[in-house]
Amino acid sequence: MRAVVIRRGESRPTLANVPRPTPGAGEALLRTLRVGIDGTDHEVIQNNHGGFPSGDDYQILGHEAVAVVEDANGTALKAGELVVPTVRRPPETNKYFERGEPDMAPDGQYVERGIVGAHGYMSEFFTSSPEFLVSVPDSFAEYGFLVEPISNSEKALEHALAARSAFEWEPESALVLGNGPLGLLTLAMLETPSSPFQRTYCLGRRDRPDPTIDIIERLGGTYVDSRETSVEAMADAHEAVDFVYEATGYAKHAFETVDALAPNGVGALLGIPGDWEFEIDGGRLHREMVLQNKMLFGSVNSNVRQFEMAKKRLAAFPDWFVDDIITGVYTPEETDAAFEKNTDGIKTVVVFDTR
Amino acid sequence: MRAVVIRRGESRPTLANVPRPTPGAGEALLRTLRVGIDGTDHEVIQNNHGGFPSGDDYQILGHEAVAVVEDANGTALKAGELVVPTVRRPPETNKYFERGEPDMAPDGQYVERGIVGAHGYMSEFFTSSPEFLVSVPDSFAEYGFLVEPISNSEKALEHALAARSAFEWEPESALVLGNGPLGLLTLAMLETPSSPFQRTYCLGRRDRPDPTIDIIERLGGTYVDSRETSVEAMADAHEAVDFVYEATGYAKHAFETVDALAPNGVGALLGIPGDWEFEIDGGRLHREMVLQNKMLFGSVNSNVRQFEMAKKRLAAFPDWFVDDIITGVYTPEETDAAFEKNTDGIKTVVVFDTR
Structure with missing residues (x-):
């Protein structure tokens, strides 16, 4: 064959x-x-x-x-x-x-x-x-393969919500880092009616006109051009967000996420970067995480339950x-x-x- | 007055x-x-x-x-x-x-x-x-003031357990960074019968004979001398642990915690360091968090419910x-x-x- x-x-x-x-x-x-x-x-x-x-x-x-x-x-x-x-x-x-x-x-x-x-x-x-x-239903013949990538985001969101379940968390805003296929699928996930988020943002580095920017905006999200607004500057340029989903594999984004988060916020890391040494203000980031109850976690792969969630999500796109x-x-x-x-x-x- | x-x-x-x-x-x-x-x-x-x-x-x-x-x-x-x-x-x-x-x-x-x-x-x-x-009961007249510091650790543990509740987490081992009063109180907390941990470690930098080392060992924990075994080396020297509790305020510990954690582990940061720039292998840490589903979060202060938990815990010491x-x-x-x-x-x- x-x-x-x-x-x-x-x-x-x-x-x-x-x-x-x-x-x-x-x-x-x-x-x-x-x-x-x-x-x-x-x-x-x-x-x-x-x-x-x-x-x-x-x-x-x-x-x-x-x-x-x-x-x-x-x-x-x-x-x-x-x-x-x-x-x-x-x-x-x-x-x-x-x-x-x-x-x-x-x-x-x-x-x-x-x-x-x-x-x-x-x-x-x-x-x-x-x-x-x-x-999956017969109607999935053309796009059912998207269930797998979506299921990875379902896992990340499920873990994020569980991770903040010890208190009354009221997330309103989310930022997706990356406007590749996984970023766009995640943005669509965060924009479905069952999602807790009222405002979404998606970071990329493309010039208009661009089909991914059109998709971001048609979904209801705000496009953030990383060449104008860094992840660290997100809070000043737009707002500090309750949830960050990293799908760039750009290691600095993992640490800059701390600044993009609102108090009590959580960042999910999904990219898989290679080794890369760089300087951070580790004291400030550590202190900021503590004083504002912030959280970062890594998430990989997904299980059958999360595939089932992704199946429902895909049907709602x-x-x-x-x-x-x-x-x-x-x-x-x-x-x-x-x-x-x-x-x-x-x-x-x-x-x-x-x- | x-x-x-x-x-x-x-x-x-x-x-x-x-x-x-x-x-x-x-x-x-x-x-x-x-x-x-x-x-x-x-x-x-x-x-x-x-x-x-x-x-x-x-x-x-x-x-x-x-x-x-x-x-x-x-x-x-x-x-x-x-x-x-x-x-x-x-x-x-x-x-x-x-x-x-x-x-x-x-x-x-x-x-x-x-x-x-x-x-x-x-x-x-x-x-x-x-x-x-x-x-609090009358018996707390001499040491009831300890309820406050313990309550901060109760919050951290409660949030850690919630944070890993989306899957079947079976934590067995815990590492406390710092053998000051908060570190020792936390170790005692992790050693009470209702704690999920079977093996505990406490990191410090003191020579024997030392009263804090005696306390660590009498509680049932293993003393880890940070001058011999760095946080990063914990996994090789002893074991990768399911839970890390940072009470040193030493910013590098926050990032070294990623290496001390076992897969699916979670690190709670409670120290409040000043600004401090240093180099990290951010790519490796980011990748490690993702591929091993690791988590870090900051935790500050505590509420009445956590004071009540601390009250029970203190009575069990x-x-x-x-x-x-x-x-x-x-x-x-x-x-x-x-x-x-x-x-x-x-x-x-x-x-x-x-x-």
Whole structure:
């Protein structure tokens, strides 16, 4: 079958012909419809890491997918059903997976499909145990792969709300750092009717006219140009915000977030920067966190419950939004173009099949 | 009446004769028994801040007190009843005080008795509305002033547990940074039977033999000498811990805490450092927080509910512990000696009266 892979020693993904997987006992065979590409895929490619699935010299890419049950293989799934797979899998069973919280498993207690230690979904077929598949409605065939990135933001928001549950927190304003696909999906999440936020901001560094700025404003958010207003200056230029969601992977943003937060506010960090030494006024930041009860936390991955939340959220997004953020639709044969870093595009997807 | 005050422009506290306060409507008159001294008092003295109570050129010190109701003045209190006062008061009423959460009020929405904008308790008498007084048993006459510092740690622990409530957190180990009075009180708190921690550590920089090291070990904790084992090296030297409580005010500790934490761990910052610029590997710390779901938060002050928790906690402390940490007992006439920074001593208290 066709699969988009990164081979050991190579720095660009290629379309390969690999064996079609055979479902083991308790596993279903899935036929892939669409697979999204995100920043993590580019990191996997650039780092050409050693985390290839054991025994293989290549890794099938892709961790954001929507697929059809091709062969239920005796599981409770139904052939023809639409599903979205989660990302983490247990190398061997452990308490985090038993609890349904693989997102909280530490290093070494998980592999990640398409990222580290396991093949991804960017192939005509893949196999999975049903416990790692979330059923989605037929209407999700074109954009269901967005459930995965949204689920990461659902986790971050869930943890932020829990983190401030020891007192009466009344969050009103939120700032999303980054206007890439994850930033825009998160802004849309924060703008749905069930969100607690009345005012949202989204930071980027693009000139008008720009489609991401149009999306930010159409969602109801305020665009903040980081070249004019730094994260630290946010409170003066607009307002100190109750919630910051960092999706830039720019390490200074993590620390500048303390200044952007209102008293009792919380910042969620989701970017994954490389090493970078720089100077901070650590005394001032420490003091500010204490005297104003501020909080910072890191959040990675997501679990089935958060996928279910993301599924509901995605269904509540305006139709125009999903259409507007999917700007690149490619076939597997167009792998080179799909993985080109196009600064004008927003979200890219590789289409293997249609419903 | 006698009062220990800091006068405008002076850098040492003195015993003064000030007018005895008259309780207003709805206020009781309290006769002070004992008032503890802590690091905040020394900061108030050193900074000789401009936050004197309006109209006065001096501030009565002290925010850790135990007192007797001298005149209930029509309130529901009973004359002779023992109480511990909380610290924050509303400049004018606001939602934080209405909710019983003055500890979450931002700058400008509170004054603090003995700290900023209001007289403290280091005088023969003080007045207070009953809503800011916590009733304590008669047995608390000698050490009830410890309820205030413990309540700050109760708040930090309560917020830490809430902050990790979105998943199944199983904390086992805790590290207290600082073996001053607050550090030791916190270690005792973490060692009570209702605490979730099986293993505790306390960081200091003292040579054996030393009374604080004896206390740490008698409580069941492990002493960590920061000159041999840095906070960053904690994981290698002992173990990565689930909870870090910072009570040193040493800003680098705030950032080194990320390395001391186990995956999914949380660090509470309570120290209040001055400005201090230094270099960090911000990229690595940011990435570590994200990939291991780590969290840092600042915590200040405490509310009546947390005073009540501290009251129960104090009653559960071993008797020897309270005796061992109160190492300096002074009369108001010995103000100079009481405020001398004695590195051998642990907790100092000024005694105005006995039960």
